[in-house]
Amino acid sequence: MDFFTSLMSTSVYEGLVYGFVAIGVYFTFRVLSFPDLTVDGSFPLGGAVAAVLIINGSDPWLATLAALAVGICAGLGTSLLNTKLRINALLAGILMMVALYSINLMIMGRSLIPLLREVTIFDQVAQVLGMRADINLSIIVTVVLSVIVLFVLNWFLHTEIGLALRATGDNEQMVRGLGVNTDMTTILGVSLSNGLVSLSGALVAQNQGFSDVGMGIGMIVMGLASVIIGEGIFRPRKITTILLAVVGGTFAYRLFVGIALRLGLPPTNLKLITAVLVIIALAIPYIQKKLRHEWVPPAVRM
């Protein structure tokens, strides 16, 4: 049973901490219909900023907040490229991601900053609670942070601005016709999303003991897979349950990764398995409908 608890605790922690990435990806890909690839760059950006501030003596909580703020700036960059320079969304994200690789190197001054000897937010909480800084503590910290973030996000998405944001993704032209400045909603949404991703990067860097310029590679895949798996398993309808489902999807994804590791599957095959999982999750609704003869081709749909 030790195997089970260790697998579960690692997956829960990873589900929560990478859940921010999944929420960010969900925001841009689903809510805004904005395919944002900046994620691969803004994740290590968060780690880089937090690490540099921490090794220069800053309070780790402030460093984490700074990472969030800088992530918002990264999202600002992408969305400005798209709204003001009319650069295609996908391209804008890629350009920002590429630029961020150099920026991250410049921020860190090297490709890797170790954080072993530094006091991180996890160390501080461990001290306050009188616990060891182990996986259970990591879970406690990330649970609290996730709850806060989810609450705030959920509230925000029910405000007028939040609703405008959601509508922008559904039908931009109609929303503009209603007088909403879709440029602003896009900028707001993409910035917020990348802020969350950078937050995740800062947390991960502090927990794993180092910040590395390459730690963002594959984040977009992880985020997308988590969103799709979450939607596939939980089939949420309301925005509140969607946010929870996305985090649940991240947990499920990391659980599969953990199982694959223990089964001895080489990590190179892991990406293939992820792709297959996502394909299955995407195809199941269609196949189900086909089997029940409920499939209606898009052209015929009202």
Next chain:
Amino acid sequence: MKKNGLIKILISICLVLALATPFTIGCGPAAKYKIGISQLVTHPALDATRQGIIDGLAEKGYVEGDNLEIDYQNSELDMSLVATIAQKFVSDKVDAIVSIATPNSLAAIDATEGTDIPVIFSAITDPAGSGMVADWDNHPNENVTGVSDMIVVQDDVNLITQIVPNVKKIGTLYNAGEANSVFLTSKLNEACDALGIEVVEQTVSTSADVLAAAQALVGQVDAIWVGTDNTVVSGLEALIGICEDNQIPFFPSDEPSIERGGIAAYGFDYYDIGLQTGYMVARVLEADDGAVSIPVEKGEIISLSVNTAAAARMGVTIPQSLLDVAATTYEE
């Protein structure tokens, strides 16, 4: 509908877990020791190191399958897996973690904090600089030790003075973004100061800058030395071209670069580093306090490789005394 789908997924997860259990709870007699080996990526040097570790342990009596169980995990440059793997080893309560390369060593040290699982790193150039140990020899609070592949720049400089007797200025190229290179360059300055040789430095950011940086050294230096800098070594051919065209003797710091056209270098065989690490792991397993009292070691077996044709192309000859002790001689 929703609930049915959810239940189905849950059942399949349980099935997978049930199937997975026999693989991990161990089929067969319980091994005496369990070691986790964490490798960053599949790469000839790292693979050779790992093989050396396994063979070194076997030589000391810890044979895989016999009294030793090895859990080898490779993160293939996926940083999120690096932490997961470290966590897995800690949860599995292994007797020791052996980590090959810096990120996974850092992750392993972080994950084992507060536990009594020792971490032995391998093929790390500057363990103190990356914060893995406070000090090479004395680290009473850290259950961490390992083998470094740090080169002794002093020996390289001596090599240069033997092959280029009147050297007054040595040039070097490096990427200031690589911590190891910054460290090695400072060592170069130290070694040259002691001998009254001037050092001329040029920095690069990517391998594409190597050509221009090399060009900038022409007419300024009597010889060029390059450390184990990944960026410069990637663009080595450009540098070698400039050196050959301008008759500037070029000295790299690893054997593959000699094959590509450097004159001479003291290098490590990563398999030997692995062997040395394997012996160290055996000592850690036998010690009461794990890795705490074992000082970090430098790779011991250093061999000289030379390239006589490269020397000729750059206008120098390698003394017979060096040719006699060279472990590998390239002639083209």
